[in-house]
Amino acid sequence: MRHDFFDILIREGFESLLLSFAPTPIEMQSISDAYGLVLGEDILSPENLPPANRSCMDGYAVHARDVFGATESNPAYLEQCAQLRVDEAPNFTLKKGDCAAIPTGGTLPDGADAVVMVEHTQELGAGTIEIRKSSTPGEHSMLKGEDAANGEKIYEAGHSVRFQDVGLLAALGIGSVKTHRKPRIGIISTGDELVEIEAPPRVGTIRDVNSHTLRCLVSKAGGIPVNYGIVPDKLQKLESTLAKAIAENDLILLSGGSSVGMRDLTVRAIEAMADSEILAHGVAISPGKPTILGKAGSKPVLGLPGQVTSVQIVMLSIVMPFIRHLMGQRNSFDCRDRPILLAELERNTPSKQGREDYVRVKLKHRKGNIPLAEPIYGKSGLLKTMIQADGLMIIPSDMEGSYAGEQIQVWLI
């Protein structure tokens, strides 16, 4: 039995279905290549970082209380008891009134709790050092384990590896980590009217735009785009291409079927796959409503709208977070990680209740004030609204619009 095409889910319901798909398997990855991937394991620090109390400066290791209140005109005088090398583990305890010359990165002797920079000292000869600046405990030094303590859980599985994290892993000597494999995303364009972009223009043909934008956005999310070209509106051909793509990928994106006939074809092709099911026939967002979710075995298949703008909005709002979920990222649909700019809405912007509206906006920067956001209108078959847009304003489904002058959040795209 065919489902009703008006069986539309709210976005949250659609997302719940997507979250039921399992992430890709984990594998070892060198930290150089782990940037942007997602950890598949908790990571415990294998040692203290720094491994010992260390100096941040060239100078003298001191007891801070010995130089408290020292100034240019009222210096303190200490006896130098050692000249430490950077690769030396001092085997003595610094006595009160003593100091030890120490290079940047050198290990502080026991007892020393601060470092005075060499610029604020003067050698007076016979081992006496004049200290011209006061110090406080911990000054110009780093404490053992301050960055990471031995055994401390520094990352949890599901954490997306940032550049800073690559730095911390390197500092701890962790050369490789378990991350989720990059998902392969099969892209199939469907439609008799579609032609490759090199084709000369002919009446009734449209160049295949979507496979190009999908490719960019799949890569941006962290997936590996795999292109299956243009498939005409023939069920048998679509079925065979879809079966191949399902075998070779972690997620399949079909784009093209916006007309009722095409949507029907997409549904029938998915239903013809082994162990398949249609999970949703649409999602209550605009543009982007005619988005079909199915599965074949354990593999998700998304039938995306064919309209060029609709498919871009669905990619940004739903498919890219889903790819991050497949990559193992926790809370990948959490909007809080989106780059948001606060702006003032330039014009009243109506919206239909019952659907989440993704209004394209153009930012007009102003001196000394937040930018103005101009809503851009145009049909979802046109490219120009996304071309002109700096970002998106989301009007929730329970609202009828936003008013000129309101402060709005613009999601930078």
Added chain:
Amino acid sequence: MRHDFFDILIREGFESLLLSFAPTPIEMQSISDAYGLVLGEDILSPENLPPANRSCMDGYAVHARDVFGATESNPAYLEQCAQLRVDEAPNFTLKKGDCAAIPTGGTLPDGADAVVMVEHTQELGAGTIEIRKSSTPGEHSMLKGEDAANGEKIYEAGHSVRFQDVGLLAALGIGSVKTHRKPRIGIISTGDELVEIEAPPRVGTIRDVNSHTLRCLVSKAGGIPVNYGIVPDKLQKLESTLAKAIAENDLILLSGGSSVGMRDLTVRAIEAMADSEILAHGVAISPGKPTILGKAGSKPVLGLPGQVTSVQIVMLSIVMPFIRHLMGQRNSFDCRDRPILLAELERNTPSKQGREDYVRVKLKHRKGNIPLAEPIYGKSGLLKTMIQADGLMIIPSDMEGSYAGEQIQVWLI
């Protein structure tokens, strides 16, 4: 003669020097690979897009005035004069009172100015079509040239190619464009104390963190990182590695020299290169002040601070925009393109006048209010401040800090 180490430029002055370096050469690039690169040419539209007035829906092409006011209970009746195919260029003018069946993507006949969706019509037989919905000119149709007019300048050189742009180029049949070549960025770590991350920890050694974070951030900006490993503090060895890196790259990043001795070594190595000059000995930002800018021939050489946090801040604020500049991007230092979140500062945050302060902040999200931003303190030799940070708050050099409760802009990193 050696320059004075306290010869520090303000950030804007430092940037002006960077902007004097020429971008990389341009080359042809397929649009699939042009995403994220920068156009090296203006692009004119080679045709009208759409090429003709087109239908966005399956339905009937009509004169909008013929169906004005039509409703379910008060329909309009039109005579169907044609059944258009999607690949057909109609060679007739639609007469008043007539309609033509048209598929999605079909070309409208002359005279037709709107499309009524098939869902709002009924075939009554004998060529009569009942129209149950009013229409307005332009409805469910796209006009010739609405996305791009033949000959229109759609992009200027210096524009960074977004996913939407790849879509528009594809739609216009433009398969390749001239973009600036990805710059190769040589990375040299310096310091006797540095060891590769696989090395077992020993007193006085530090694992080479910076070359790993630099690699990530160079890639993120769009450059190709090229690693030259760790060079000890020997002038001759540094000179030979630097000369090789200059020959092979568009920009060289030296990292490690924070101590006065190391900085001196970096300066001497740059000065030893052919046709070299030291352009700046520092920049008035914190952390990150000890950043050296030199050039050898036409190639820029940056001596970055060795402290792990300082080098990350300098990369984000200065080097990454500079890489974008080398890639040809216009206004690459323009802060307005940064993702910014508005937040409320949680605590008073003092700052020294005379330097731009990059305070790491952690965001605490709240329901129904902008997030709280907690400033994170810690030495720039520690990794933890950047690990904990969600973003940066920039305190300008003419201010002494920001107050708790102030609305601040957090640059998401």
